[in-house]
Amino acid sequence: MATAPDPEDLTARARIRDAAMRHFAEHGFERATIRGIAETAGVSSGLVRHHFGSKQALRDACDEWLVRTIRRLNDQAVADMRAGEISNYVAAARSSMLPHSRYLTRSLAEGGAGVLFDEMVGMTEQWLADYVKANPEASEVNVRHWAAVITAMALGVPILFPHLSRAMGVDLTTSEGDLALSETLLHAYSNPLLTRQEAAKLRAGLAKQERGEPR
């Protein structure tokens, strides 16, 4: 289960990248410094520049590496699931994302990691295609739009993790907190806030407003 490090790892380049991901995750891109990253990696700041050229390029390299890593983990999880070796795809995806979630959410919130967002939307879209097949009454919507909105909403949770933790009154980094969050998420995903009738009514209101009704 231990994620085998890339063969190219253990090199200074890999150490720099790992350190950069930690610093970007913890302090954000702006506050993170090349000198700090270099120190964490145990190299000189010049070497960072030698390997990556610029701070922005270092960030791009981190994004790209994360895309590759998550894609690999996802492919493996899908294969495991196909082989019947694993039952809970969501849990697998979650555990593969978790070590990088802080980096990922920061990058997303800062407007980066677009490729990853799109990829997640794509995965969700595939998932929803099956869902719509089983629930034809939900097919009145553009599935890609739906997938994008669901993805954005789902990402709101890790992005606002500190706020959420405080508002819930539970430290979400503990296992109790994780359990409480998981239960709440299951509840949220299984309890619609609007009935289909209410939604239809509001949708009609939207259309009317669109036709020129003042707000």
Place this chain on the structure above:
Amino acid sequence: MATAPDPEDLTARARIRDAAMRHFAEHGFERATIRGIAETAGVSSGLVRHHFGSKQALRDACDEWLVRTIRRLNDQAVADMRAGEISNYVAAARSSMLPHSRYLTRSLAEGGAGVLFDEMVGMTEQWLADYVKANPEASEVNVRHWAAVITAMALGVPILFPHLSRAMGVDLTTSEGDLALSETLLHAYSNPLLTRQEAAKLRAGLAKQERGEPR
């Protein structure tokens, strides 16, 4: 309907605060500069320091002003709704938030504006209390937790606005985009992704895992 500016407005202090909100919203706290804010406000950079003391204090003042403003608009919307003058509370809240949404979402994503987040959770919690009264079958969850999660998820949409816009293939800043987003949101809020049976099953799995099952 035009929001009357505070009497203290039009002063240099107010102009600085407005400019700061624009810069923080557009560039984020780190990238925004006091000199740039001062230029936008048409004053010297020293005056910014004179009125607010430091960059962080300026940010705090912006947060505080936004809390006051949104609270005022919300109270007014509630009053209007009680008086039967307005039908759609969501639309009212949305339009009152919209001008500040970029500032708000950036601040939230950067870990700030905690007071506002908590306040939104509180509003959602009140709303959910009514909901649970009407739907007693949904009462097995901690309502505060539920409110916090819903709030975080709902905020994921504006926080990831650019990503969402790109993934949907629609410019969400246009009225067509706004309509598409609204319809998708109504769909998302009225179509649960899990049945209550599925959720119960997964919840049982969670409990089992908690009791020591290896992942």
Place this chain on the structure above:
DNA sequence: CAGCGTCCTACACGTGCGTGTAGTCTCCTA
């Protein structure tokens, strides 16, 4: 009018940053 507080500007200071440059060391290859 004198005094004073407030609003406001101009300008300098120190710092930490990303970046640039020159040079050393190590290892591989011909």
Place this chain on the structure above:
DNA sequence: TAGGAGACTACACGCACGTGTAGGACGCTG
């Protein structure tokens, strides 16, 4: 063994930033 490329360091540059300081302009109060 010569040489050359890549890995790596030390160090300096220049700049933009937040912050500090000195002082002017205005208006109010005695």
